[in-house]
Amino acid sequence: MDQRLSLITLGVADVPRARTFYEALGWTCDTDPAMGVAFFQLGGIVLAVWDRAQLAEDSTVVDRGGFGGVTLAYNVGSPEEVDAALAEAEAAGATIGRAGAPTFWGGYSGIFVDPDGHPWEVAHNPHWKIEPDGSVRI
Amino acid sequence: MDQRLSLITLGVADVPRARTFYEALGWTCDTDPAMGVAFFQLGGIVLAVWDRAQLAEDSTVVDRGGFGGVTLAYNVGSPEEVDAALAEAEAAGATIGRAGAPTFWGGYSGIFVDPDGHPWEVAHNPHWKIEPDGSVRI
Numbered sequence: 521m522d523q524r525l526s527l528i529t530l531g532v533a534d535v536p537r538a539r540t541f542y543e544a545l546g547w548t549c550d551t552d553p554a555m556g557v558a559f560f561q562l563g564g565i566v567l568a569v570w571d572r573a574q575l576a577e578d579s580t581v582v583d584r585g586g587f588g589g590v591t592l593a594y595n596v597g598s599p600e601e602v603d604a605a606l607a608e609a610e611a612a613g614a615t616i617g618r619a620g621a622p623t624f625w626g627g628y629s630g631i632f633v634d635p636d637g638h639p640w641e642v643a644h645n646p647h648w649k650i651e652p653d654g655s656v657r658i
Numbered sequence: 659m660d661q662r663l664s665l666i667t668l669g670v671a672d673v674p675r676a677r678t679f680y681e682a683l684g685w686t687c688d689t690d691p692a693m694g695v696a697f698f699q700l701g702g703i704v705l706a707v708w709d710r711a712q713l714a715e716d717s718t719v720v721d722r723g724g725f726g727g728v729t730l731a732y733n734v735g736s737p738e739e740v741d742a743a744l745a746e747a748e749a750a751g752a753t754i755g756r757a758g759a760p761t762f763w764g765g766y767s768g769i770f771v772d773p774d775g776h777p778w779e780v781a782h783n784p785h786w787k788i789e790p791d792g793s794v795r796i
């Protein structure tokens with residue numbers, strides 16, 4: 521297998537609501553709503569929101585609800601940008617899990633939790649490089 | 659917020675075991691094991707494996723175990739490549755959730771589940787384009 525990944529699907533309770541949340545972050549999606557899913561092109565990968573029960577069945581796993589050990593992260597260039605992104609997410613309807621603050625690994629980060637309980641870390645990692653196209657390099 | 663994502667962290671029971679699994683897929687990682695985490699550069703994003711309890715605490719969520727509504731996908735160029743990647747994953751220690759087969763959305767896919775229960779769909783989606791660098795376009 522090549523060292524890459526194509527798609528991340530987040531299971532949600534209500535696809536239109538989840539789509540509205542991510543659109544409220546300023547993201548765009550042109551999926552026909554009749555498809556019952558919404559795809560967001562994120563650089564070279566795709567983020568999808570889809571019915572959680574259907575996703576669990578399609579993924580051949582049992583879903584007992586709650587967190588499943590996956591956290592997404594959005595990296596930015598400075599602590600100030602972390603605070604600004606967390607404020608944008610909160611305005612879009614996210615819950616702030618923890619406000620921006622220095623981290624044990626030498627960066628600065630905070631957490632927002634989307635309306636379906638999916639946590640996102642917003643981070644400034646001074647050890648990683650963010651390219652002009654938004655990709656990150658270790 | 660820009661329309662992008664930087665990092666996906668998978669919570670795992672045993673970081674060295676998880677690292678070994680992803681390395682057995684043919685992936686490389688140069689993280690110092692003493693860091694207690696392993697980072698894999700996947701194109702313009704990073705995949706990390708880290709202790710699941712620490713990840714839940716850091717992500718400000720309660721973890722009751724099991725699936726949490728997130729499925730990753732690895733897209734390839736043909737049904738034959740789906741079957742080959744599933745065989746590679748099984749040889750690396752994954753469980754096959756479902757073998758490669760035609761899907762309701764007009765493609766062909768199967769599921770493998772990593773040693774920590776994280777499902778990955780391996781898919782051929784004839785409607786999406788895979789660029790030479792491995793990125794996908796809707």
